[in-house]
Amino acid sequence: xxxxxxxxxxxxxxxxxxxxxxxxxxxxxxxxxxxxxxxxxxxxxxxxxxxxxxxxxxxxxxxxxxxxxxxxxxxxxxxxxxxxxxxxxxxxxxxxxxxxxxxxxxxxxxxxxxxx
Amino acid sequence: xxxxxxxxxxxxxxxxxxxxxxxxxxxxxxxxxxxxxxxxxxxxxxxxxxxxxxxxxxxxxxxxxxxxxxxxxxxxxxxxxxxxxxxxxxxxxxxxxxxxxxxxxxxxxxxxx
Numbered sequence: 001x002x003x004x005x006x007x008x009x010x011x012x013x014x015x016x017x018x019x020x021x022x023x024x025x026x027x028x029x030x031x032x033x034x035x036x037x038x039x040x041x042x043x044x045x046x047x048x049x050x051x052x053x054x055x056x057x058x059x060x061x062x063x064x065x066x067x068x069x070x071x072x073x074x075x076x077x078x079x080x081x082x083x084x085x086x087x088x089x090x091x092x093x094x095x096x097x098x099x100x101x102x103x104x105x106x107x108x109x110x111x112x113x114x115x116x
Numbered sequence: 117x118x119x120x121x122x123x124x125x126x127x128x129x130x131x132x133x134x135x136x137x138x139x140x141x142x143x144x145x146x147x148x149x150x151x152x153x154x155x156x157x158x159x160x161x162x163x164x165x166x167x168x169x170x171x172x173x174x175x176x177x178x179x180x181x182x183x184x185x186x187x188x189x190x191x192x193x194x195x196x197x198x199x200x201x202x203x204x205x206x207x208x209x210x211x212x213x214x215x216x217x218x219x220x221x222x223x224x225x226x227x228x229x
Contacts, residue, residue, distance in 0.1 A: 004159075031215070040124075043160060043205065045216030056215045091159050102148040102167065102209065105217060107159035 002026045004108035006092050012114045013082050021077045021111045023092030032075045033093040033105060034067065036060070043091065049075065079113075087115045124203060128226040135196050137223045139189040139206035146208035150217065151180060151191045153202045160205060160219075163191070193225075201227045 005024045013019045025032050034046040048055040049067050066078045075094075079086055089112050093105040129135045141149070147168035152160035166173045166180045166189075173180050179192040189206050203224050207217040 033215070033217075035217075042221050043207075043217075043219040045218065048215035058216060093159075102165070104150055104162040104165050106162060107152075109157070109159045 002028075004092055004094055004106055006090075006108035006111050008111060009109070010112045010114070012116060015084055015115050016081050019079050019082055019113065021079075021090050021092075021113070023075045023077075023108060024073050025075055025092065025094030026096075026106060027073070029094035029096050029106075031055070031095045032067075032069070033095075034077045035091045035093065035107075036088040037091065037110070038088045046077075082113075082115045084115050087113055089113075124222050124224045126224045126226060128228055129196055130228050131198060132195055135193045135200075135225060137191045137193075137204050137225065139191075139220045139223075141187050141189060141206070141208045141218075141220070143208060143210060143218065144187070145210045146218075148209040149180070149182060149189050150207045150209075151178075151189075152205045152207060152219075153200075154205060154222070155202045160207075163204075196225075196227050198227050198229065201225060 004026055007022045032049045035043050036046055037043045045058050047057040047061045047067055064080045068076050089110040091107050091110045093107045095103045095105045150165040151163040153163050154160050164175045164178050164180050166182050171182050177194045181190045193200055203222045205222045206220040209217050
């Protein structure tokens with residue numbers, strides 16, 4: 001069964017440094033998402049991406065965050081200057097359809113980001 | 117000291133029994149609902165979904181019930197197995213082209229042998 005893959009599984013970074021989290025969505029999917037989950041809390045939506053542009057973003061997704069689809073298979077989340085409160089699990093998800101043609105979003109196993 | 121945010125509602129059932137996990141949602145505009153299962157160290161795994169024009173949907177050993185009047189969603193798991201032990205999240209999505217899922221807080225289901 002096709003799956004979303006994320007790398008690395010664990011990233012440790014000094015506060016203030018830039019970090020890039022990588023995702024390979026399911027190959028025939030067109031809509032991509034990033035979510036985060038702070039330890040012990042619920043999953044929170046960050047951003048959605050379609051046709052090489054952001055479709056929707058939450059209040060969490062401020063100017064420190066950016067997303068990119070640099071090639072036909074990868075989807076990345078960049079945090080420019082990390083803060084301690086950015087420590088969380090970051091999940092990538094993808095789906096084939098959006099809007100009224102709802103299909104479930106399929107998630108990767110996440111990258112654990114630890115900011116020191 | 118006590119850690120904030122680590123105390124999920126917990127449901128403990130005997131192996132073989134049925135379980136019901138409940139979820140309340142607040143957005144009347146939500147028209148698509150999903151249940152996810154999350155095992156330790158893994159991402160959310162899709163279980164079953166339901167659209168707002170339905171009130172019940174069945175899968176293999178799972179049933180989702182939707183009551184739009186009281187904004188309530190439930191997940192029934194029949195004949196629970198040890199592998200069903202996980203945290204279960206409901207998620208909702210608003211129609212009109214909005215994309216992000218809004219997740220609930222989660223329920224920790226423990227299957228007792």
